[in-house]
Amino acid sequence: MFKKAFVTVALTAAAVLTPFSAVQASAQPAPITAAAVNVYYSTASAPTFRSVIRQGAANWNARVTNVKLVENASAATLTYREGNDSRGSYASTNGHGRGYIFIDFTQARQYNPTRIAAHETGHALGLPDHYSGPCSELMSGGGPGTSCTVAVPNAAEVSRVNALWANGLASTKSDVWTTTIFDPSLALALAG
Ligand SMILES: [Zn+2]
Numbered sequence: 001m002f003k004k005a006f007v008t009v010a011l012t013a014a015a016v017l018t019p020f021s022a023v024q025a026s027a028q029p030a031p032i033t034a035a036a037v038n039v040y041y042s043t044a045s046a047p048t049f050r051s052v053i054r055q056g057a058a059n060w061n062a063r064v065t066n067v068k069l070v071e072n073a074s075a076a077t078l079t080y081r082e083g084n085d086s087r088g089s090y091a092s093t094n095g096h097g098r099g100y101i102f103i104d105f106t107q108a109r110q111y112n113p114t115r116i117a118a119h120e121t122g123h124a125l126g127l128p129d130h131y132s133g134p135c136s137e138l139m140s141g142g143g144p145g146t147s148c149t150v151a152v153p154n155a156a157e158v159s160r161v162n163a164l165w166a167n168g169l170a171s172t173k174s175d176v177w178t179t180t181i182f183d184p185s186l187a188l189a190l191a192g
Contacts (some may be wrong), residue, residue, distance in 0.1 A: 089104045142184070
């Protein structure tokens with residue numbers, strides 16, 4: 001499995017983001033109000049992954065109702081980048097639509113790239129990692145291994161994001177904190 005250091009990072013991020021189960025237990029159904037707020041994103045710096053980023057965003061948009069990912073480079077608060085980083089892919093984000101997502105070339109050859117893009121986008125929408133989860137859970141990331149190709153959030157993840165965005169862009173956490181959530185490859189973790 002993943003190195004202990006990585007688990008620590010994941011737990012820290014989870015703590016900052018409020019434990020999944022605690023919020024789930026108290027979450028009320030999202031109020032039916034105005035249309036979803038938009039989070040504008042740019043793929044200008046991730047041309048190789050443009051199509052998978054768009055597919056990942058579409059997978060979220062098809063399921064969540066309180067926030068919508070819209071590609072618009074000039075208005076973007078969320079940008080995607082690509083390159084090589086031995087730490088793997090990661091999200092540097094406030095968890096509420098701002099920041100940037102880095103997609104690692106090597107990792108994207110090992111794992112399903114659309115799953116990577118959708119997973120990292122999940123961080124930008126406020127979700128922490130849960131590597132011990134099943135393949136059907138998007139935020140289990142690389143935990144289920146390279147064979148997992150699920151790139152859509154499950155019902156619990158959709159519910160959680162809707163709750164986090166029930167007040168639109170007005171979040172008590174917005175702009176207050178930013179964290180970087182690394183998603184190391186299973187192979188790298190084992191090698192290390
Ligand atoms: Zn992650």
